[in-house]
Amino acid sequence: MTQNRYWRLDAHPVGRDFASALSLQTETLPPLADGEVRVAVDYLSMDAGTRMWMTGRTDGYQPPLPLGARMVGLVLGRVTESAAAGFAPGDLVRGFGQWAEYATMVPMLAGLEVVDDTVADIRQHFGTLGLNAWTAHMGVVGVADVQPDQWLAVSAAAGSTGLMACQIGKALGAKVIGIAGGPDKCRYLTEVVGCDMAIDHRSADVAGQLAQAEGGINAYFDNVGGPLLDAVLPNMAHYGRVAVCGMVAGYDGDKPLPGPARFDQILMRRLRIEGFFIPDALARGDAFPQVLRDWAADGRLNMPFDETVGLDNVLVAYGRMLNGANIGKTIVRLHG
Ligand SMILES: NC(=O)c1ccc[n+]([C@@H]2O[C@H](COP(=O)([O-])OP(=O)(O)OC[C@H]3O[C@@H](n4cnc5c(N)ncnc54)[C@H](OP(=O)(O)O)[C@@H]3O)[C@@H](O)[C@H]2O)c1
Known part of the structure; x- marks a missing residue:
């Protein structure tokens, strides 16, 4: 027994x-x-x-x-x-x-x-061999189609999914901005991960800092939704992509988060916004991306x-x- x-x-x-x-x-x-x-x-x-x-x-x-x-x-x-x-x-x-x-x-x-x-x-x-890494790949590559030298912003950037998204962005040659809570996480993102910029969403003017990205944000990997999404949208480049991975700012409540206050920017900047969900890949029987295994083996993913x-x-x-x-x-x- x-x-x-x-x-x-x-x-x-x-x-x-x-x-x-x-x-x-x-x-x-x-x-x-x-x-x-x-x-x-x-x-x-x-x-x-x-x-x-x-x-x-x-x-x-x-x-x-x-x-x-x-x-x-x-x-x-x-x-x-x-x-x-x-x-x-x-x-x-x-x-x-x-x-x-x-x-x-x-x-x-x-x-x-x-x-x-x-x-x-x-x-x-x-x-690096798990579902958060696969999710990050699906969002950065499959949905946001991030290209070398483009600006990629990631929220909850020092968490499991976000950290993988930042590292995948760097491996692709993008300029990566990590948005995370607190100075330790921001230091980790710039000094260990190699992010080009890190923004502390607890203390900084996120929208003001994002405005320093010359030419605008080409891709936003959104783990959070809510006020951070509102800070990012007016800083997107024309024809930018928003890969909606999660909305952790709204998971505690019984009601959904309200829609973005800066919804107008989707038209003004001709943005594409798309949600995605890793269990869909599992249900389709997709294979775990080999490139993630390669990057884990050569140290680009940690x-x-x-x-x-x-x-x-x-x-x-x-x-x-x-x-x-x-x-x-x-x-x-x-x-x-
Ligand atoms: N679409 C999919 O298939 C898929 C699959 C896996 C995960 N996800 C999503 O990915 C996101 C991250 O999940 P995870 O499991 O990897 O967790 P995680 O990022 O390791 O941990 C959650 C992080 O969320 C941040 N956070 C919590 N409340 C917040 C708020 N109100 N505003 C801003 N940041 C907040 C915290 O970081 P800070 O210290 O930076 O605030 C925390 O470390 C979630 O939204 C989750 O739903 C989606």
């Missing part, structure tokens, strides 16, 4: 008070059903987008989690039992499982895949980790990520 601990969503969190809304539960694991795979979780990925699943919003890109459900997120771990073709005990796998010691998944529904366990640091399956230890501390890690204490990918390591 194996015991399992998991996080349950009991109520819709108010703001960023997660402790009042989620609780750690214990169960005896039921037998595996046909088609399922059970995984002993080594690492949990903390993703900003999951905040929206905790709300009651039904107009998001996927339905909200019902109250009383197990909290879901990306997990990385080893298969312990399998009743599904293609998965065997001992395989290292990544997919959308539960915030738990043991995650039970139906591979097709969970986007579960066997990943390479010979890489030097398996955490990179949440990093992902630092903000690591918290212990399933009991998941909400601490989650709060760190949403409140911006992280540089890079926020993860929870389950075992000490």
Whole structure:
């Protein structure tokens, strides 16, 4: 009889008070059903987008989690039992499982895949080889079509997705402006990542600083929405592109963010704005871009980790990520 601990969503969190809304539960694991795979979780990925699943919003890109459900997120771990073709005990796998010691998944529904366990640091399956890196590539290359010497601005630039977008921009020869919260993050972006400019959205006049980009911003990789988008739009170059990756400024509420106050600039500057969603690529069966593996191997892509230890501390890690204490990918390591 194996015991399992998991996080349950009991109520819709108010703001960023997660402790009042989620609780750690214990169960005896039921037998595996046909088609399922059970995984002993080594690492949990903390993703900003999951905040929206905790709300009651039904107009998001996927339905909200019902109250009383197990909290879901990306997990990385080893298969312990399998009743599904293609998965065997001992395989290292990544997919959308539960915030738990043991995650039970139906591979097709969970986007579960066997990943390479010979890489030097398996955490990179949440990093340079992970879905945030792929998302950044989809936005910078596929949607915004960033070209050498163009200006690329990125918001939440020192977070997991943003850091990858900045580095991909640099690898393509673009001039990159990272927008992030606080001087440490801004220093990291200019001194370590090589961004051409970093703007602290907590203290700076973002619109005024962006105006220094000669010729205007050609591409904006938007992770935030809200007031930052309003600061960027009047600073876009003509025929600029806005790749809408996320709207973390609006995930806490039950209502969507209002539309951009500077919507007029879409016409005035002939902008193209397009949203995109990495699970679409998974559903299509697209391959992870080889160029990301190459850049990870030659050092052009690096992902630092903000690591918290212990399933009991998941909400601490989650709060760190949403409140911006992280540089890079926020993860929870389950075992000490
Ligand atoms: N479209 C897709 O397929 C897809 C896939 C993955 C992620 N995403 C999106 O990518 C974005 C980043 O997600 P992530 O998981 O990589 O998290 P992350 O960037 O590692 O962490 C979230 C960051 O958001 C920033 N933030 C939080 N509230 C903010 C606010 N009100 N205004 C400005 N910045 C705020 C904080 O950075 P600061 O310290 O800089 O404020 C924080 O570090 C999210 O919007 C997420 O939904 C989209």
